[in-house]
Amino acid sequence: LWLHYRTIENKKVLKDYQQAIQSISIQKGSETLDIINEEVKHALNTMLQQKTPTANKNSNSLIISKSISLKSGKNSSSLSNELAQLTDEGYLIQSIEGNTIITSKTDIGLLYGTFHFLRLLQTEQPIDDLSIVQSPKTQIRVLNHWDNLDRTVERGYAGFSIWNWHTLPEYIDQRYIEYARANASIGINGTVLTNVNANALVLTPSYIEKVKALADVFRPYGLKVYLTARFSAPMEIGGLKTADPLNSEVQKWWQQKTDEIYRSVPDFGGFLVKANSEGQPGPQNYGRTHVDGANMLAKALKPHNGIVMWRAFVYSEHDPSDRAKQAYSEFVPFDGQFADNVLVQVKNGAIDFQPREPFHPMFGAMPQTPLMMEFQITQEYLGFSTHLVFLPKLFEEVLQSDTYRKGKESIVAKVVDGTLHNKKLTGMAGVANIGTDDNWTGHPFGQANWYGFGRLAWDPYLSSEEIAEEWLRLTFSTNEDFVEPMKKLLIQSRETVVKYMTPLGLHHIMDAHHHYGPGPWISKMGRPDWTSVYYHKADSIGIGFDRTTSGSNATSQYADPVAAQFNNISNTPQKYLLWFHHVPWDYQMLNGKTLWNNLALTYQEGVDEVEEMVSTWHKMEPYISKLEFKEVEMLLSIQLKEAKWWKNACMLYFQQFSDKPFPAEMEKPE
């Protein structure tokens, strides 16, 4: 991953660092502090090519400690003022009196500060005048593993689940430790071990013992364990006749189950719940509401400081009009009714992790409820682990979208970090792309998406460019001839995938079953909303989903002026055109060309851009290991083949409706 430290490449920088860090002094006395000691020694040995002695020298020392005593009183008081401003996970990194000081209120804060400092070294930043004050902007920064107990991973493309339930609790795989270390290095502080389509078995005593073993490994890295709670568990493993949240036996069962978990895992984080969605059980099975269900679990967790992450991803086969509207319609009326330890976890868009979606209209629309962001790191709809797509660019686009809920600048990031409506409980979840593959994520560049998710969960205002540059420098090389073109490639890669899969606001036109490759045609999946034609609605007149006031009226779920903008075809950004409008094939677009020609040319651009990615990559050979170079080369050639597949399949399919020739600039389908 990004933690395989390399010797500092630039000789001058290396000399400066060796000069600045002639000794280290690191606090001892806890498992976390031991981890810091090990990490620093290992990192400096490799990066600085020196065995840095442990000593308390007067200057040129790296000092990592919760209590810092300084010679100059003035500095000392400003340090303690700054320390007081930090959250428990925050840290300071300061150059004071010729030393580099990392300090914090807690051991975990020191660990985060240490990783930040090591990142500065590996990316070759100046360290002679540091004045860094950092606290995470969101509180709960979790990976969601869609891992099943049989080790298959729903929508996982990097091997099997890394949790080996068979050998737990006795056998602690080194991977668990590396996993915790990698997460700590980017500030992730929680992990939901199990699939949202939950199996109640994980709540039985023999699994709780295994969960405890993992929690014990993760604790010194600041990583809390959470589980998914199958709503019908009281019946399946508790022998009750109902799972009705208002039934006192059911409430008692959850209370006792929760207490039982906390006896084994005293810092257990809480439950993640998918209820009444895609056939999963939930409170509505008993005529109850999301509030009834969430609050019942919240009550059981409350005495232990646990939380509920209740997912808003709901859509039913019974309302075929517009699936995009359902979560908002079902949840927004409940604003203010959820217990104070419940977060509603909302996907970034109203459909389902498409290559591009407008931000979910729930963001900003529930001022009295903490809403947490759910991003998908695993590339379910973006070419699995085969296509190179840098997702922080997608995450950034959503976080920067303006909801206008409290006037201009009410961006989604402010909902997520709680500042828009003054929320204390805040969080971001990422559906993990991790598996047993040697490189963890299948595609070597999938690691960048795990990395970028963690960085954005810590600070949702970071730019995707900054993240791309950091990750490239950490993982491969600091040579500008590598970093600059590759940064460009990463940043462009998200738009490229949109162009060759779902341009101009198209969505959900992949194969309906496994979600890989194009499938704009009618599928045999049964439900009307599980077939692509429901979403693109191509006919002889045009293409796109009319979600305006004359259509499904989903635009009204946004605040004005966003609603007005999306409602009016001439004001709608072209990237969302077919998301909100059914547009005639001959509609004239901003560049003066027809919609049909634009569709064709955008697909073609997508293909051309993958070709450019291939040629950029070929120039990178000197900077990359042979193996990784070859791996990415092979993957890119599949991506190129499949970009053409998408273009050809979609254009040939849509041509049946448009009845128009392909523009000359588009390479004809073979």
Ligand code: GCU
């Ligand atoms: C998508 C995905 C499912 C997943 C669901 C969810 O529909 O295809 O595998 O269970 O999202 O987020 O709950």
